[in-house]
Amino acid sequence: MDNTGSTDTLYVRYDGPAMRSHEMEVxxxxxxxxxxxxxxxxxxxxxEPDARVSLNVKATREGSFAVDLLVHLANDVSGFLxxxxxxxxxxxxxxxxxxxxxxxxxxxxxxHVTVVTxxxxxxxxxxLALVEIAFSDGTRITERAASVEALNNxxxxxxxxxxxxxxxxxxxxxxQFESGTRSETVNSEEADMISGYDPDKTEHTEDTVQIIVQxxxxxxxxxxxxxxxxxxxxxxxxxxxxxFEKRVLDxxxxxxxxxxxxVVMRVDKSLDKQHxxxxxxxxxxxxxxxxxxxDQPTLF
Numbered sequence: 001m002d003n004t005g006s007t008d009t010l011y012v013r014y015d016g017p018a019m020r021s022h023e024m025e026v027x028x029x030x031x032x033x034x035x036x037x038x039x040x041x042x043x044x045x046x047x048e049p050d051a052r053v054s055l056n057v058k059a060t061r062e063g064s065f066a067v068d069l070l071v072h073l074a075n076d077v078s079g080f081l082x083x084x085x086x087x088x089x090x091x092x093x094x095x096x097x098x099x100x101x102x103x104x105x106x107x108x109x110x111x112h113v114t115v116v117t118x119x120x121x122x123x124x125x126x127x128l129a130l131v132e133i134a135f136s137d138g139t140r141i142t143e144r145a146a147s148v149e150a151l152n153n154x155x156x157x158x159x160x161x162x163x164x165x166x167x168x169x170x171x172x173x174x175x176q177f178e179s180g181t182r183s184e185t186v187n188s189e190e191a192d193m194i195s196g197y198d199p200d201k202t203e204h205t206e207d208t209v210q211i212i213v214q215x216x217x218x219x220x221x222x223x224x225x226x227x228x229x230x231x232x233x234x235x236x237x238x239x240x241x242x243x244f245e246k247r248v249l250d251x252x253x254x255x256x257x258x259x260x261x262x263v264v265m266r267v268d269k270s271l272d273k274q275h276x277x278x279x280x281x282x283x284x285x286x287x288x289x290x291x292x293x294x295d296q297p298t299l300f
Contacts, residue, residue, distance in 0.1 A: 006072075006091035032164075047095070053074075113139075119131065240284060
C-alpha cells in the first residue's frame with residue numbers, strides 16, 4: 001500500500017422539514033462535524049495506531065443539507081523520524097467502511113437485539129477480517145470484525161451519538177452517510193435508540209412508573225414509535241396497550257398531536273462503570289387517561 005497515505009470522500013446528508021431551505025443551524029452542524037472527526041480518530045487509534053486521520057469539509061451539495069467530508073489517512077511522520085518503519089495496512093476507504101459497519105451494528109445493538117453467534121467470513125477488498133453475525137431476532141449480517149469490536153469503545157460510541165444527534169431535533173428526520181456504493185441511514189427513531197446505548201453499562205433493570213406525557217407525534221405502523229416528552233426530555237417509545245390502539249383505529253377514541261396522557265411507562269435503568277444512573281423510556285404499557293390539549297385538565 002502507498003505509504004504516503006490515501007483520501008476518500010464521505011457524503012453526509014441531513015434531511016427533514018427544517019432542511020427544505022438547504023440551510024442548517026451552525027449550533028447543530030458544528031458539534032456533529034466535530035463529533036465525526038472524533039469518531040474517525042477513535043477508529044484510527046483502534047485499527048491503525050501508526051497512522052493519523054483528518055476530516056476536511058469539501059463542499060455543500062444541493063438537496064436537503066449535505067456536506068462532503070474528505071477523509072485523509074496518512075502514516076504518522078514520527079515513525080520515520082525515530083527510525084521505525086511504518087507500513088499502513090488500511091486506507092481511507094477501509095476506514096470509512098469500518099465506520100459504516102459501526103453504524104449498521106449500532107442500530108442492532110441499540111434496539112436490544114443481541115448477538116447469538118459470530119464466525120469468520122474471510123476478508124474484504126482491503127484485506128480486513130469479516131465476521132458473519134447471527135442476531136437474536138433471526139437476522140444475519142456480514143460485517144468487518146473491526147466494526148463490531150469498535151462498539152466496545154465508549155469514546156467512539158459517544159462521538160457517533162453526537163454525529164447523529166441532529167436527527168433528534170425538530171424538523172430533522174434523518175442523517176445519511178454515503179461513500180461509493182455504500183450507504184447507511186439513521187432516522188430519528190434509530191438515533192434515539194443509539195443515544196441510549198452504552199458499552200460501559202454494568203447493570204441493567206426494567207421498571208414501570210406512572211407518569212404524565214405529551215405525544216408530539218404518534219404512529220400505529222408495525223414497530224412504529226411515538227415521540228413523547230415528559231416536559232424535560234423528548235424520546236421515542238413503543239405502544240404496548242393494544243386496547244387503546246384498537247379504540248383509536250376503530251374510531252371510538254380520537255387523538256391528535258400534542259395530546260396529554262397519563263400512562264404506565266416501561267423504563268430502562270442502567271449503571272455505567274462510574275456508577276452513574278441513566279434512565280430511558282421504553283414503551284407505554286397502558287394508557288390510563290387521555291385528553292386533548294384544549295380540554296380542561298383532569299390528569300394532574
